Structures are given as structure tokens and as C-alpha cells.
Amino acid sequence: xxxxxxxxxxxxxxxxxxxxxxxxxxxxxxxxxxxxxxxxxxxxxxxxxxxxxxxxxxxxxxxxxxxxxxxxxxxxxxxxxxxxxxxxxxxxxxxxxxxxxxxxxxxxxxxxxxxxxxxxxxxxxxxxxxxxxxxxxxxxxxxxxxxxxxxxxxxxxxxxxxxxxxxxxxxxxxxxxxxxxxxxxxxxxxxxxxxxxxxxxxxxxxxxxxxxxxxxxxxxxxxxxxxxxxxxxxxxxxxxxxxxxxxxxxxxxxxxxxxxxxxxxxxxxxxxxxxxxxxxxxxxxxxxxxxxxxxxxxxxxxxxxxxxxxxxxxxxxxxxxxxxxxxxxxxxxxxxxxxxxxxxxxxxxxxxxxxxxxxxxxxxxxxxxxxxxxxxxxxxxxxxxxxxxxxxxxxxxxx
Numbered sequence: 001x002x003x004x005x006x007x008x009x010x011x012x013x014x015x016x017x018x019x020x021x022x023x024x025x026x027x028x029x030x031x032x033x034x035x036x037x038x039x040x041x042x043x044x045x046x047x048x049x050x051x052x053x054x055x056x057x058x059x060x061x062x063x064x065x066x067x068x069x070x071x072x073x074x075x076x077x078x079x080x081x082x083x084x085x086x087x088x089x090x091x092x093x094x095x096x097x098x099x100x101x102x103x104x105x106x107x108x109x110x111x112x113x114x115x116x117x118x119x120x121x122x123x124x125x126x127x128x129x130x131x132x133x134x135x136x137x138x139x140x141x142x143x144x145x146x147x148x149x150x151x152x153x154x155x156x157x158x159x160x161x162x163x164x165x166x167x168x169x170x171x172x173x174x175x176x177x178x179x180x181x182x183x184x185x186x187x188x189x190x191x192x193x194x195x196x197x198x199x200x201x202x203x204x205x206x207x208x209x210x211x212x213x214x215x216x217x218x219x220x221x222x223x224x225x226x227x228x229x230x231x232x233x234x235x236x237x238x239x240x241x242x243x244x245x246x247x248x249x250x251x252x253x254x255x256x257x258x259x260x261x262x263x264x265x266x267x268x269x270x271x272x273x274x275x276x277x278x279x280x281x282x283x284x285x286x287x288x289x290x291x292x293x294x295x296x297x298x299x300x301x302x303x304x305x306x307x308x309x310x311x312x313x314x315x316x317x318x319x320x321x322x323x324x325x326x327x328x329x330x331x332x333x334x335x336x337x338x339x340x341x342x343x344x345x346x347x348x349x350x351x352x353x354x355x356x357x358x359x360x361x362x363x364x365x366x367x368x369x370x371x372x373x374x375x376x377x378x379x380x381x382x383x384x385x386x387x388x389x390x391x392x393x394x395x396x397x398x399x
Contacts, residue, residue, distance in 0.1 A: 078191025
């Protein structure tokens with residue numbers, strides 16, 4: 001109970017602080033005493049964080065901290081902001097396309113907010129634990145609580161791809177090569193992970209909110225200075241509507257050598273969480289829907305439902321990566337039934353955190369999202385081939 005209370009307090013704090021730091025011009029517009037003090041405090045911490053990030057990068061640049069090459073293709077997919085860029089579907093489609101082209105792929109993840117041993121036990125343990133195998137390429141071996149939400153989701157959707165979780169991704173990479181014979185490693189959320197030498201850096205930028213308010217964590221959403229995007233070899237503008245001229249110009253100013261590819265997260269179908277069978281997106285038209293999400297940017301998910309003419313009766317939001325208790329899900333499903341909803345709809349990331357239920361008062365679906373390229377390459381087959389250098393048939397955007 002104490003642990004649950006602690007989690008609830010942290011989530012409530014996040015729910016208050018995140019909208020505050022994302023508010024445009026909050027330093028000028030916020031006049032209340034305590035919020036203004038909080039913003040000033042966060043600004044100070046942000047400056048300290050910025051100095052630590054710069055010092056760490058310098059240590060890697062001059063060799064005080066070592067980068068480890070593993071003798072195979074290492075593709076880093078990451079971002080300069082914290083959350084919300086839609087990274088997991090991009091990692092998934094890269095892994096699927098690389099596998100289709102005959103490569104033996106492993107995804108290396110940290111497993112953010114997974115269930116771990118206590119901190120002191122990890123620090124003082126003399127035993128070197130091997131990486132967690134969420135998937136061995138044939139079977140999914142761990143659940144989302146132990147392996148992490150994104151690793152479990154990737155393992156479930158990618159037969160033939162090894163998915164490993166460990167804070168030390170050099171160790172994970174060696175494990176993937178030695179045990180599974182992998183020749184291509186995808187470093188999930190790896191732009192800031194300098195310990196493992198990258199062959200290619202792919203950076204995702206959210207068209208709807210590229211760099212937040214321009215401040216580093218915790219005053220803003222930046223993990224490092226925007227100027228550091230110059231390290232990227234390829235930049236993917238995600239959640240694009242195909243009209244990103246201003247953002248493309250800014251990115252070209254920051255990084256004149258990187259190829260820029262625009263893509264969007266396209267809803268494909270509704271999948272039933274607790275029963276067999278899918279529904280076409282057209283099914284949403286005119287339906288009364290309760291939307292449930294615990295992700296970084298819930299508005300994008302809710303807007304998808306509105307785009308298909310669903311009537312959003314209520315939107316229930318939890319903090320990002322919220323771990324659902326059985327009673328919480330039952331309560332929301334019953335709430336949907338009481339409101340006369342035709343279904344409850346959630347995200348795929350949330351669905352992997354749902355407890356097992358034998359029956360529900362209304363159908364429960366998740367929205368399956370996939371990536372579509374809009375500009376900068378013909379398709380993902382061409383993009384991946386170009387990035388990995390397998391064949392030079394990629395067509396760059398000349399506009």
C-alpha cells in the first residue's frame with residue numbers, strides 16, 4: 001500500500017508540473033507565488049542539469065569516458081526531448097524491415113519504469129546479472145511489468161527479433177551477438193547513450209511540439225541543447241501533416257548534413273483487448289466512446305478518435321507509464337457502461353499494462369498505430385536500405 005501511495009503522489013505531482021512547464025511563456029504569465037517559485041526552482045535545476053550534460057559529453061569527446069564499438073551495425077533511434085515523439089512505432093518498423101532484408105536484429109532497451117530490484121541491492125550486488133530477455137526471437141518471455149511497456153510491445157509485435165533490457169546496453173549488445181548471433185542492433189532511445197558506439201543516429205522530432213519551451217529538464221522537455229541535433233545522421237519529423245516547411249528550415253540550420261524524412265502515425269484498426277476480432281476505423285463513426293490513456297501526449301490519441309467521428313463522451317487520463325490496478329480498469333469500464341458508451345478505447349501502450357479480465361461491461365479496444373512516410377523517401381524499405389547502406393536506391397527529397 002505504501003508503494004502504491006508513493007506512485008500515486010509522484011503521478012499527481014507529474015500531472016501538476018508537466019502542464020505548467022509546457023505552458024508557453026509561463027515565466028511571464030504565471031503570477032501566483034508558489035507556482036512562480038516552483039518555476040524559478042526548476043529553472044535553477046535545469047541549469048545544473050545542462051552543465052552536467054555538457055560535461056558528460058566532453059568527457060566522451062576527449063576520451064575520459066570510453067565509447068565501446070561492438071563490430072556490427074548499431075542504429076540509434078532517439079530524440080532530444082523527453083517523451084511524446086512516437087518512437088516505439090518507428091523502432092518497430094525499422095526492426096521489421098531490417099529483418100525482412102535478412103538481418104538478425106536485436107532491440108536494446110533500458111526498459112523505462114519496469115519493475116526492478118531495489119536501488120541499494122543493485123548497487124551492492126556482486127553478481128553481474130545478464131540482460132533480461134523479453135524475447136529470444138521465437139517467444140515472448142517476460143510480461144510488461146518485468147520487461148517494460150515498450151520492450152514487451154515490441155516483442156509481441158516482432159517475431160524473429162530479439163528484445164533485451166538492461167541499463168548497460170554494451171552488455172546487452174554483447175549478449176545479443178554472442179548468444180543470438182545478431183548482426184544489427186537497434187538502440188531504443190539511444191541518442192544520449194554515448195557508451196555504445198553508434199553506426200547511425202536517427203533523431204525523431206515531433207512536428208506538433210518540436211522542442212517544448214526551449215528549456216532543458218526539468219524546466220522544459222529537452223534532454224540536451226537543441227544545437228546537439230547536429231550529431232544526427234537522419235532526422236524523422238513525426239506526427240507530420242506533410243506541411244513542415246518552417247520546421248525543415250530550422251532543422252537544416254541546426255544540421256545541414258542530415259537527411260530529413262517526414263512521417264505520420266496513422267491509425268490502422270481497432271483491436272479487442274479481451275476478445276478475438278478487430279474493427280475497422282469506420283466503426284468509430286457516431287459511436288459513443290470513453291477514451292483512456294496513460295501516455296505523454298494524450299491529446300494526439302484523442303484527436304485520432306475525433307478524426308474518425310467518434311463521440312468522445314469522456315477522456316480519462318493517467319500519468320505516462322501508469323501501471324493499472326485491476327480495480328482501476330474495472331471502474332473505468334463500468335463508468336463507460338454507465339455513460340451508455342459503445343466501447344472503451346485505449347492506446348496499445350496502455351493495453352499492455354492492463355490486467356487480465358474475463359469479461360467487461362462494454363468492449364475494450366486499443367488503437368493500432370503504424371508509421372507512414374510522407375516525404376523524403378519512397379517508403380521505409382528505401383529509407384532503411386539507404387541508412388544501412390545495403391543498396392543505394394533511396395531517393396532523397398530535392399524540394
